[in-house]
Amino acid sequence: MARTVGSSGPKTAEAIRAAGIRLIYEHGFEAMSLRQLAAEVGLQPGSLYKYFDTxxxxxxxxxxxxxxxxxxxxxxxxxxxxxxxxxxxxxxxxxxxxxxxxxxxxxxxxxxxxxxxxxxxxxxxxxxxxxxxxxxxxxxxxxxxxxxxxxxxxxxxxxxxxxxxxxxxxxxxxxxxxxxxxxxxxxxxxxxxxxxxxxxxxxxx
Amino acid sequence: MARTVGSSGPKTAEAIRAAGIRLIYEHGFEAMSLRQLAAEVGLQPGSLYKYFDTxxxxxxxxxxxxxxxxxxxxxxxxxxxxxxxxxxxxxxxxxxxxxxxxxxxxxxxxxxxxxxxxxxxxxxxxxxxxxxxxxxxxxxxxxxxxxxxxxxxxxxxxxxxxxxxxxxxxxxxxxxxxxxxxxxxxxxxxxxxxxxxxxxxxxxx
Amino acid sequence: MARTVGSSGPKTAEAIRAAGIRLIYEHGFEAMSLRQLAAEVGLQPGSLYKYFDTxxxxxxxxxxxxxxxxxxxxxxxxxxxxxxxxxxxxxxxxxxxxxxxxxxxxxxxxxxxxxxxxxxxxxxxxxxxxxxxxxxxxxxxxxxxxxxxxxxxxxxxxxxxxxxxxxxxxxxxxxxxxxxxxxxxxxxxxxxxxxxxxxxxxxxx
Amino acid sequence: MARTVGSSGPKTAEAIRAAGIRLIYEHGFEAMSLRQLAAEVGLQPGSLYKYFDTxxxxxxxxxxxxxxxxxxxxxxxxxxxxxxxxxxxxxxxxxxxxxxxxxxxxxxxxxxxxxxxxxxxxxxxxxxxxxxxxxxxxxxxxxxxxxxxxxxxxxxxxxxxxxxxxxxxxxxxxxxxxxxxxxxxxxxxxxxxxxxxxxxxxxxx
DNA sequence: TATGAATGAGGCTTCATTCAT
DNA sequence: AATGAATGAAGCCTCATTCAT
The missing domain is CATH 1.10.357.10 (Tetracycline Repressor, domain 2)
Known part of the structure; x- marks a missing residue:
């Protein structure tokens, strides 16, 4: 499940949320890395910080x-x-x-x-x-x-x-x-x- | 520097097990670090490996x-x-x-x-x-x-x-x-x- | 703290390669540590992993x-x-x-x-x-x-x-x-x- | 190639030497660990130090x-x-x-x-x-x-x-x-x- | 909005070595 | 002559996070 090219704003936010739920469910919160999450959504890790602070x-x-x-x-x-x-x-x-x-x-x-x-x-x-x-x-x-x-x-x-x-x-x-x-x-x-x-x-x- | 006198094998093994159970229970397995575990038992992290492989x-x-x-x-x-x-x-x-x-x-x-x-x-x-x-x-x-x-x-x-x-x-x-x-x-x-x-x-x- | 200004991608990659060759030549692969390599290039050890996986x-x-x-x-x-x-x-x-x-x-x-x-x-x-x-x-x-x-x-x-x-x-x-x-x-x-x-x-x- | 049970003194020294040569040859000096060497000879790692200082x-x-x-x-x-x-x-x-x-x-x-x-x-x-x-x-x-x-x-x-x-x-x-x-x-x-x-x-x- | 380069802390693990017994 | 418990340093590597661009 990779990048939604050109995804912008609210769509990206929702994709992050959904991928986050799936990854936390599968691996646990501690075990999920933001790298994984970013990859899942097609972003660089640092870019996630537009959508949450932590x-x-x-x-x-x-x-x-x-x-x-x-x-x-x-x-x-x-x-x-x-x-x-x-x-x-x-x-x-x-x-x-x-x-x-x-x-x-x-x-x-x-x-x-x-x-x-x-x-x-x-x-x-x-x-x-x-x-x-x-x-x-x-x-x-x-x-x-x-x-x-x-x-x-x-x-x-x-x-x-x-x-x-x-x-x-x-x-x-x-x-x-x-x-x-x-x-x-x-x-x-x-x-x-x-x-x-x-x-x-x-x-x- | 070698061993801290007064510590002994089986007692240490049991202490590690007990502390391990407590820490995993409290923080979760992923969140528990071997540093923590070692500190809890009074050892250096590397010393734990006498008692388990992984x-x-x-x-x-x-x-x-x-x-x-x-x-x-x-x-x-x-x-x-x-x-x-x-x-x-x-x-x-x-x-x-x-x-x-x-x-x-x-x-x-x-x-x-x-x-x-x-x-x-x-x-x-x-x-x-x-x-x-x-x-x-x-x-x-x-x-x-x-x-x-x-x-x-x-x-x-x-x-x-x-x-x-x-x-x-x-x-x-x-x-x-x-x-x-x-x-x-x-x-x-x-x-x-x-x-x-x-x-x-x-x-x- | 983020990047040291003035450093740039491809230049860093080349510097790592060159330093790697020199250090492996001098000390041998096993004996060369990534700490050394990183220091040689002016990076933190973890930062090397932008440039190779292993x-x-x-x-x-x-x-x-x-x-x-x-x-x-x-x-x-x-x-x-x-x-x-x-x-x-x-x-x-x-x-x-x-x-x-x-x-x-x-x-x-x-x-x-x-x-x-x-x-x-x-x-x-x-x-x-x-x-x-x-x-x-x-x-x-x-x-x-x-x-x-x-x-x-x-x-x-x-x-x-x-x-x-x-x-x-x-x-x-x-x-x-x-x-x-x-x-x-x-x-x-x-x-x-x-x-x-x-x-x-x-x-x- | 495991322990020569009851091996003593000079025999052990020679076994260490031989195993050392083989392991260094196979893996290289840096890559060979004294744990390996000890295991090969049937000793605990610490015991090797009766036979060499370093x-x-x-x-x-x-x-x-x-x-x-x-x-x-x-x-x-x-x-x-x-x-x-x-x-x-x-x-x-x-x-x-x-x-x-x-x-x-x-x-x-x-x-x-x-x-x-x-x-x-x-x-x-x-x-x-x-x-x-x-x-x-x-x-x-x-x-x-x-x-x-x-x-x-x-x-x-x-x-x-x-x-x-x-x-x-x-x-x-x-x-x-x-x-x-x-x-x-x-x-x-x-x-x-x-x-x-x-x-x-x-x-x- | 997003990237790409980098940080600094800390992860698990292995190592040579020491020393009381 | 040898063990077994431990040390302390260091190994490779991953992480959340920052920030100039």
Missing amino acids: KQDLLFDIVREHLEDLLAKIADALDGIVDPVARLAAFAAFHLRYHMTLKSNVYIANMELRSLEPDNRAIIVAMRKRYEAILIDILREGQAAGALHAAEPRVAAFAILAMLTGICNWYRADGPMTQDELVTLHVDLVLGGVGAKRQAVHKAG | KQDLLFDIVREHLEDLLAKIADALDGIVDPVARLAAFAAFHLRYHMTLKSNVYIANMELRSLEPDNRAIIVAMRKRYEAILIDILREGQAAGALHAAEPRVAAFAILAMLTGICNWYRADGPMTQDELVTLHVDLVLGGVGAKRQAVHKAG | KQDLLFDIVREHLEDLLAKIADALDGIVDPVARLAAFAAFHLRYHMTLKSNVYIANMELRSLEPDNRAIIVAMRKRYEAILIDILREGQAAGALHAAEPRVAAFAILAMLTGICNWYRADGPMTQDELVTLHVDLVLGGVGAKRQAVHKAG | KQDLLFDIVREHLEDLLAKIADALDGIVDPVARLAAFAAFHLRYHMTLKSNVYIANMELRSLEPDNRAIIVAMRKRYEAILIDILREGQAAGALHAAEPRVAAFAILAMLTGICNWYRADGPMTQDELVTLHVDLVLGGVGAKRQAVHKAG
């Missing part, structure tokens, strides 16, 4: 934009759903679809937290907590309403998130199961795990 | 020994248990305890697969598959016996493993919940997820 | 270009000469002049064969064989024509080449004998050695 | 002993021969046989002059000059006696030595020509080169 900034931007997107879309996905079990099912379905679709972005955000400088990491961790809090709240409400069992909603939320996120480790678009089948399977695991009766339909993510 | 070998040894240990211990943990649901519970309990106790080793084995050279990675992946296969078999038998629902045992196993392994991301020995409480909570999530009736006692891991 | 490549390029040059020029030097003895004299004269003029390059090509990696060495050895073959053919033709004695042209060629090349070991441009005198002396040795009657004039190399 | 000393000893041997044996080879042409033939024959037999030692002495420290090099160069002087004297006497042409005996001697020494570059004991055939061939080249009539028999070296 390798660290590139990572931070990718991760932050991912989390902003995630937070915006989960809000949409839950909008208008009130029943706690339905909300739980909708959360799980959304999370799965998002993670199957944007596997690389998600993977990076999870794996490369470690590579973020303390200040940047703090910002990202705070955003992640806002996302987790959404699930924790759903569990808490469901427990309060007697619709499911989650005596420790925080721990249960972590467990559920880990399970759903795990799909990034092996999902392939060309695998034997469809996204819908995988969603159904996992939503059942989640609802069963907290003793909720499956019912409502989940909106698409 | 930075890559250090990683491979850590990961391989972890998986050998894991495979040996899960066999013990399941030994003598026949009922599929009991086996599932025992598997989950063992996995959790092991991952809470040897968090760093586990974390490294999961995160740094990427940093292993192809040949080494193949060996490790094969060992991991043997471990996964144990859980898949349990689910398959349970399904066959009508004791639980796992129409797709492979996918269910991945989901369960991701959930249980996730505990490494946040568990602290000095946290508010005991290991036993966490085990109970997670085993319930697992059994509930596959629609199994909780029953048997789980052997300690 | 220390080995630097050596290979030097040796290969030397042999390409040698092969091109011997063809010129023999062009149009048909009499075998005249060709032998022309070959010897050319070889001597070339070796006196480009002593370092020649010396490196002979001494550092050992330092070339197998693949590179094979390429160079093949080129050398083409050069040797020219002399062998001359001797063979002379023998066939009854103009000289060379029952074993291959061995004789090696002996002659060794003798002529030996001049690199001690020749100094400021020594007591001129190049012309040395050429005459050696050509006599060669022709006498194979029992040929001196005759033709040798074209300058 | 890597440099090892080289110097090898080269010096070679030259001492050479000087002693050429004296024997010429002993009792008075006719200059006969002496020249004897010298050439001796030189060739010695170089075919002790190829590695000779090669090292020629190639690794460069690796000797200045003081050591000066000593060796002086010994070499004594050897060269023998040939120069023979040529001078032959010229004075009108038995051969060598207007510049020093230069002629260098040329002859280079030719004869060149045999190290390609001679193989299992090659198609015998030592005797090669000696004859080269002696003819030498005598022919200086216009001497072949006559006397050459003593074996």
